[in-house]
Amino acid sequence: MNDSPAATLSGALARALDGVPPTQAAQAVERLIGSYRGRTPTDAPILRDRADVAAYAAYRMPATFEAVRSALAALADAAPEGWAPGSQVDVGGGTGAAIWAAAATWDGVRPVTVLDWAEPALALGRELAEAAPRLSSAQWRRERIGASLAIDDTDLVTVSYVLKELTEADRRAVVDAAAAAATQAVVIVEPGTPDGYARIIEARDRLIAAGYRVAAPCPHSAACPIEPGTDWCHFSARVRRSSLHRQVKGGSLAYEDEKFSYVAATRFDPVPPVARVIRRPQIRKGQVLLDLCGADERLRRETVTKRHGPLYRAARDTDWGDAWPPRSAG
Secondary structure (H helix, E strand, C coil): CCCCHHHHHHHHHHHHCCCCCHHHHHHHHHHHHHHHCCCCCCCCCCCCCHHHHHHHHHHHHHHHHHHHHHHHHHHHHHCCCCCCCCCEEEECCCCCHHHHHHHHHCCCCCCEEEEECCHHHHHHHHHHHCCCHHHCCCEEEECCCCCCCCCCCEEEEEEECCHHHCCHHHHHHHHHHHHHHEEEEEEEEEECCHHHHHHHHHHHHHHHHCCCEEEECCCCCCCCCCCCCCCCCCEEEEEECCHHHHHHHCCCCCEEEEEEEEEEEECCCCCCCCEEECCCCEEECCEEEEEEEECCCCEEEEEEEHHHCHHHHHHHHCCCCCEECCHHHC
16 A cells, blocks of 8 residues: 555545536636636635635645655755754645645654635645644644734745735745744745746745755855846656546646746755756767756756766766756765
8 A cells, every 4th residue: 555645645635526526626627727827816715615625636736746845855955964844834835735745755743834815725635634644733724825924933934836826025025924934944836937936036035135045956045047037947846647637638648747946945054966957858879968057156068978987877867956966976
């Protein structure tokens, strides 16, 4: 039996959809996607009832889980050996994908709290968490996510796919509140679009100004070397597609790739990688081309060939978003 958080979450989501006709679920998802693409007032949640929440959670929660898990894995890699957060607050967490992602990243039970404005989302999140003993004691608190947000002190604050829903003033207030509350680390995840990247850069700047050090994805805490308007930094996480995904989006692939941008920042001194792979590696005959962001605060392309021996074999196994070179390769 697979009792991993990912498998447990998948089963819990499937049970949450029991009794919701597939056509109704697909229609709810399409409506909600349209609503989220517009301007969403922070005091008017658009998840109206349990059917809405169950459909949208089944559709979006696996992708959010995988994106946040990738970001938290990068934080874990840059943290001192053996470090794990002793507590977590998830801001705007809805049904709690980020607390599931933390459970998939670190062992043990820790106090966790999810803050969100949408009561139906909190109710479903509480129901889903009952399937995971490590999350069954999570606290689910209704809070307006905006300028008035107050966050209790905690080791780790996560903010995923939230800033895009807020006004500019509320975005800044939420990032500042996260920075003030976290005693160890803040992780912020946004869609992997130019706009999402811009929000991450703004949040990164505010965290650095508050005294944080960037642990990931950047191998430094200096200014991003990407020239504004020419490109954007983002990554990809593979997500297993459910039948609801296929019904709404069409297509027959069993998976899709979730594009996301993120920043993980810490109060402690992280051990960032020498460089980060910022594009999908290009594997050619006898060589691998890696696009890297380096600790020297520059972008560069590195060509790894067969003559590099073990490093070449490592390059062939390296993926977009990975640290380079792998620490195991020296």
